[in-house]
Amino acid sequence: MQPLKRLESFSGPEGPVVLCIMDGVGIGKGDAGDMVAKATKPNLDWLKENSLFATLKAHGRAVGMPDDGDMGNSEVGHNAIGSGRVFDQGALLVKNAVESGDVFDGDVWKDLTGSLSADNSLHFIGLLSDGNVHSHINILFALIRQAQKQGIKKVRVHTLLDGRDVPPTSALEYISSLEAVLTEINDLGEFDYCIASGGGRLYITMDRYDADWPMIERGWQTHVRGEGRKFATAKEAVETLRAETPGVIDQDLKEFVIERDGTPVGPIVDGDSVILFNFRGDRAIEISKAFDDPNLDRFDRGPIPAIKFAGIMQYEAEQQIPKSYLVSPPAIDDVMGEYLAVSGVRQLAVSETQKYGHVTYFFNGNRSGKFAENLEDYVEITSDLVPYEQRPWMKGAEITEVILDSIEKDKHDFIRVNYPNGDMVGHTGDLLAVEISVETVDLCLGRLIEAIKAKNGIMIVTADHGNADEMYEVDKEGNLKLDSDGNPKSKTSHTLNPVPCYIYDASGKAGFKLAELSDAGISSLAATSIMCLGFEPPADYDPSLVELK
Template structure:
């Protein structure tokens, strides 16, 4: 059988960690019998999702997991790299940082989300920029801040904003000039209406106005039931004068870390006509736009730090061998299945197709839209339209963040049926199925110490299950057929998955992939015995 005759399916379950059954784990056997039967029946092992020294902030996203899976290597987290540069002093001396401060002919604008989890941005990075500012005679520095908070109602962005306010107190030339909710950035980066609102706020001051009495503003806003992510776009107004708009000759530093929180700002300043309203280009002439890293958007923005794309990720190797790929996911994994899985390469490879589906409201669809993903996958799979399928479901992660044990348990039961259906059709067609997860969450909805809702991703191991009707031998000795949970930690990571997939296709893995595959065709076994 040639590689073109084969079908391999990789199912990535968002927020599906492995831990012994307990009252705070909705992924127990009663709720997920199909998953547990697959675990008992087929080769399985625990994968450590965050090996090494990934910070708490790095673990709050799935980007690094998808990157490690797709490239077959353990990649550094960019936010952690910047933290190390600040601690070591490299940040202060870095040519890219210094060029950004030297480039401005007017004001310096720092655009950043205020993310309480530290996924999209970190206060340490803003503090580092202010330290650098001491050595440059920049007349005015303006912060334009997008407010973002997670699931905890007590974890409000205003608490982080207070830290920024204290941070800028020693700097008389620094002011907070704009505030807006993160939804205008993250959930609408392709919607012209939201881009237009951001553009008009930052350049013209359109929106609501605020003074510098932040405590009064936010007390009133929260009392009315307002949430950070939908905070109305607002501009600083002192004595009836709008302060801190972007003008010709200014410099902008976009201090966000993730591509979905960088792209909207790059778009509006790279191509201001995108907003659809007349705008005098002279008002933005000689404007310099800097980002921490180059995320391959083909824009005029300048990257401060060099970022090397991974030359031969799994998707490229498959494409180079004329194998077709279909990647399907919930829309929140849009960039994970593309940009991050492909090692920082933004464009699709030949024969690579991607589809994303909206997340349904839980009160309207217990499956949160996973049924649409499943039916689209099934239709393509039964037609044998592709060789490799990446199917990503966010259900467990979304339910873990939701936090209601009773509702989440009912919803995960329904989703477990989809896991069983995908396993059945892959077995019937003689295809290979790998089930894994990006990180944990739903296995610990409750804090064991306090009994309260746990609102962050866990560091628990995640599953690796190899579902196949073929006689294939597990390469790793600790791969097992029994139903017991293996030791919680071992040496296997997400980096083993891409080499495993290449082995299944009979392809040679590139040298950049650090780990060996977990399955081999060389020594067939029957009933788990050589």
């Protein structure tokens, strides 16, 4: 890789270029569920009047998802922002591989299924929904049906309940759909296919960034050991847990184990095979380690069953997590961080735990580590382990302090930051907390604006996808959906709305104007950042949002 070439008429600002990603802050319709519009945000309002402003696509094909009805998410969003191009993402790669049959023709699938005895089980673990962010229920159905076609006698499904990328209390709909498929196969008379265990995605199994390993331990005990509260059916489990904790949403439901004649139906034992069918990596890595790494010491796994394990994808290539996988991950190369490193640009990446991996690993094209140790600093502020609606400000102030220190001391030329508030709090469905979360980010931006002014830097403020901008469900015509009591239905998932982009040049010396682009996406932020630093973007990057006058 060659260093970037300097622009002839602009060599970069006196101060740093700061790329601020307001996670989950999209542009809504200004209706009752639009907490971004409702929030008091004088600094974003000021930027709107004093910056170049554009709206960007952050969903569907603009970020490598199968179609434009698919929500964006932080993983694919940061891949697109950091790489400057759009790569086919896990959802699309897995969909294509399953539909073409390539998955079932591969050596890993054949190894997992071909070694099973009649007494052993094929287990599927994953998020049971059609959110298409971490998984899709249709992929699970295709895997189950293929197992039946091959004559595999016993299948066990360990269901992680969503309520985050889909409506907050929709679990029973997905359980019903799954039970219908399992019953259809069982009615053939020679198969034993059933749900074995489950629980909410934020209570068991799907931790990320080493934030809460007890979640993984609870998942291990539930799925592998068959230890947990026993129920006859998953439906009974969900209904009982909801009745005992009024207002609880699916992602927070406690673990449950399905039993038959007083015995768990699906502990994972010697000779079994296990497939993790989530395709998104961040919340799949830790449970994969639990199955794959004999030296893992994060919790006591007890006797580890001798099984075969694979992920639907490889979630971390450098560390080979997991060792076996069914579909190859996207091959993302020549990312912005590497170009800046070989060009001698000093970089800072900062966020709190929940989004730290996004401004580092995902931003760098699913690559761990730095490109240049002497030029890059990565700072992680430890997230609080409390419900986000209880502290919607999260670690915004602490993140901002790190950036201010860098700006004031001229430590870095390019700073990228993720404020997680709009997304993490948005997923709770608590409207007041979401409003406060947006106002927190605005307050932090106000402090950064003053620092950028003092140093004559450039500030780019944007988002990776929407969330806080649409907290009520709407129909195709944009009308609010109502529940049986006539109240608006809460929405905790991402949105299909565009995201904002403010480009503020404190000195005005760059002489930028908005480029005439149609349907620009967040992948154009890389070329934009590179131009703001005074370099020519790589020729294969999606075009910059700005050009020189």
